Amino acid sequence: MNVRKALKQDASKLLELIEHKAEFDRSMKGFNGKISTTKEKIERTLFGEYPFAHALLLEVDGNVEGFALFHYRYSSFRGEPSIWLDDLLIMGEHRSKGYGAKLMYALKTEAEKSLISHISWTASPYNTKAHDFYKKLGAEVERMDAQRPYFRWAMYD
Template identity: 30%
Template sequence: MSNVLVRDAQPGDVEAIWNLTRELAVFEHLEDQFVATVDDFHKELFGEDPAAKVIIAEIDGKLAGTALYFRTFSTFLGRSGIWLEDLFIHEEYRRHGVATKLMEELKRRSPGRLEWMVLDWNEDAIALYDHLGATQFTDAWTHYRIT
């Protein structure tokens, strides 16, 4: 595993976070749905009432990956948790322990559940999550969205 530094994102990181999220949209074949602007990210991540947080992984001072997340609450557990919205690693830094470090940090920050979804064709990510001991909920729930 490379020397990976994980830290909280700062306002000066917003353009790099936005660029990496745009890369994620391309990777997921969803670039037509990526309409957020750098200003949107700045407002929602670092504004008066932030909607989400980001942790950044760096190797040798270079951005290697990000994890964008927000707090949840489990009524069954009676504790807060984390919903991981986006985890993305620059291609050149994959298989260097970056995603594992980010996931470990998110788990450390969550007193309850750490939850997320993954596209069913993303076999590398699924293999990582299985390796980390995550549980798949493929047949228990139906996902809904209103836009």
Template identity: 30%
Template sequence: MIRAATEEDAAEIRAMIRELADYERVGEQARTTEEQLREALFGEHPAAFALIAEDDGAGRVVGYALWFPRFSTWTGTRGMHLEDLYVRPSARGGGHGRALLAFLAAFCERRVLRPPAAAVTEAPGTPERHAPGPNGGPGEEDRTRTVMDAVLGGLRTGCGQEDTAIEVIAGQRA
């Protein structure tokens, strides 16, 4: 099940941020506090928004997506930057990441936003698969856009929860 994050989720989101940082082998760099998350996500003027993935059987939190709005001065279009998409290792393969992306894709379509932009983190130690930069192949933004477009392309109509996604995310004052 996907739902909007609440203030009560701040500790769980903080724990998953740390898990993600540990996975990326930079755990010491994840210094965000629960208080900072509460203010950024649920304060009077939220800087970002979050969704929570729960295990349908046990109701435990198994993942999250954290995003914020963006605007391109070059194209004059609004969009979404997906900062984090994380599913706990014990819950991977259960469709939670796909469900989070489906909610975000539906939200973008309804709000006429460009699909999420996000940096794609390879597993630690995995060699770069695409040459970065203008002369050696697609740059980071192009590579990210290609990956996200490919992922979201398969999700746009497949989740069956598009209306719910809009209600859930819109409830976060996005």
């Protein structure tokens, strides 16, 4: 098992993972639309002159089996950066083997290197298994939007 930063040549694999994530989110009633990204958009927006987001890839036996896609945010009031985790996915047959935690801890390492105050994200109200997983990592529900939890994983107090 290995976690690494995604490279431009991973754009096709990222598109495939995003498609799987959309399917998973539809099954959890967290997304009901169509994706409109393309390999070219991913290459331009993640690996161009101004990357708007970043991705970590989880490899198992040399095959990419998961990813975390995130971007940086900045609070002018706090004077601190944070990370918004947009996508986290471990392919089905590799779930519940500790790989999600490895990917999250790799993201935490990235956050600590950048002196990030916290990582935030949301999850489908129906994905209670994920809610429990995030809480075990040490994340807290920062707020609720109706039934949808918004998580916050503090990097320091």
